[in-house]
Amino acid sequence: MTPNALEQLHADATAIFDHALKACDIPSAFDRHLRFEGKTLIRQSSPLVKPVPISLEGYKRVIVISLGKAALTMLDALLDRLPPKLLYRGVCSGPEVPKKHSWRIKYFAGGHPLPNEDSFAAARETLKLLKHARKDTFVFFLISGGGSAMMELPLDERISLDDAIAFHETLVASGASITEINTVRKYFSAVKGGRLALAAPDAGKLSLLLADVPLKDLGAVASSPTLPDQSTPEECLDVLRRFHLQEKFPQSVREYFEALHLESAEHPDSPEMQRAFANAQFDVLLSNHDFVNAARDHAQALEYKVVIDNNCDDWDYRDAADYLLKRFHELRKEFPRLCLLSSGEVTVKIEGTPGCGGRNQQFALAAAFELSEHARQHLAVLSAGSDGIDGNSPAAGAIADPTTVKRARDYGFDPEATLARFDTCPLFTALGDILMTGPTGNNLRDLRVLLSAG
CATH class of the missing domain: 3.40.1480.10 (MOFRL domain)
Known part of the structure; x- marks a missing residue:
């Protein structure tokens, strides 16, 4: 075995990974999936599917909510493409607060993999903004992985930030899969499991996702803040039992989950949820399939x-x-x-x-x-x-x-x-x-x- 041969393998492996990253460019993905013709948004979910027009003419307010590790990149891509006269307000909870930003957006540096004070503040600000959304409001939700920690607020107001951090830390270290972890998070959080959509039931809504989960598990992206939650309290309790989680949680969190079976969780078929998702649309901008396929193409080129x-x-x-x-x-x-x-x-x-x-x-x-x-x-x-x-x-x-x-x-x-x-x-x-x-x-x-x- 020669050092040069190993160095070449290292270089090839790095080149394959780097090419896959560059090929999955978020602004380019926006251009493939969305375009504006005046105040009409044209959705093109696939080249094989007929474009879907969404007229924004009748909406008096536009709200943009962006969360997750790609929150800043996704937000910039959308704002660069919005019609100039379209007025908006919004919240962004990403890895940092950028030096250059829109004065119409409130920025927060959410924590990851554990929530922080900004994670709580971003959730409160988002719920406050959505509370005033009516039928004349259109909401863009820009959602990427990492949003579970970067925007967080317990359903039980008695649970402190320190206890919420301990809750997330226990989940991350448990050995459970991301889908299992997010099933538990959905029953803990005021902004997950479809609750952001529920906060603005009458507004028009479009969720744009970067899928850091298998496509069959889209509800696990950022713990599904805007998609209907298909999980059940029984599934949540099963994860807690199998990974012996409750005894590791802080007392406030433990007491909350011990009473979970008594809670009336919102069912996807409930009138409230049906109303919230009646005017909701969803699109996956990029997924892991795009990432691995780009890696495949470059490896074949090599x-x-x-x-x-x-x-x-x-x-x-x-x-x-x-x-x-x-x-x-x-x-x-x-x-x-x-x-x-x-x-x-x-x-x-x-x-x-x-x-x-x-x-x-x-x-x-x-x-x-x-x-x-x-x-x-x-x-x-x-x-x-x-x-x-x-x-x-x-x-x-x-x-x-x-x-x-x-x-x-x-x-x-x-x-x-x-x-x-x-x-x-x-x-x-x-x-x-x-x-x-x-x-x-x-x-x-x-x-x-x-x-x-x-």
Whole structure:
């Protein structure tokens, strides 16, 4: 195995990931799906579907609510395309408050993965604004992953911010899938499970989504603030039982969920919900499918045989690594120059206080142990998040190869202990194998790229 061959694999894996990010440009996605002809909005959900006109002529007020990791990018894209004379007000809860912004929008720097004071303030301001929406109001909801924490407010007003933070922290570290986590969040929050739509029942509404979940689970995007909630209290209680969550919650949250079965949750078929969604439309601007397909196209341009396998979505990171590497080695027998792509997210159950890292770096280091058994072969594994942020680290992810474990030991690291402490970022940083993009303003789930050069 030559250093140059490994360097080329690292470069190819990074190029595949970078190309996928650039191909999923949010402004371009807006142009594909939306255009204005005067004060008429033309929706084009697909080239194969007839365009849908939405006249805004009769609306006296326009409200824009943007939340999630891509909130700023989505908001700017929409505002750049709104007709100049269309007056609007709105709320944006994203990763930061931008230096350049519209005076018509109230900006908040919501917390992630845990809510903060701005998360609460953004929710209150949004509910206040929507409360005054009538039939003469049209609302744009711009929703991306991360919105579950960046806009939050407990249904029970007695639950403090500190207890809400502890609630979110327990969920994130539980090992539950994102769909299961968001099922619980929907029954906790005043802005999730369709409640933002319910806050403005008579207004016209259009929700534009960046789907960081499987398309069959669109209700999990930011815990479904504007889509009908198809989950049930029984499903929520089942997640709480299976992951032993209630005993880990603060007392105020525990007491709330203990009484949940007595609550009259809004059913999707209730008159209130039917009224709220009567004038509601939805469109997915970008999804994980767009992301992985763009990665496929570039890998093919680099002359790799490409196979896509998303079967391990929401699996534990160790199980996902074992499965994908087994599939990878089987495929290499037939296709020596191979790119195995896998999108979605893996789960990590955190015990104790974690170090600096995230699920993608955990996956990469777990894969590195298996790759070390193929010391003379040209192999590489990249795992990274499309939002540019992996867990509590500043990295998007990392790249591993058959030399990773040995090089780490040579640098004085204990890879096994590092994995157990969830402290992978310092190790990959020292090796020069960390993937740093900075926040991308996008969020289309994670991508794993397994490469073989033959």
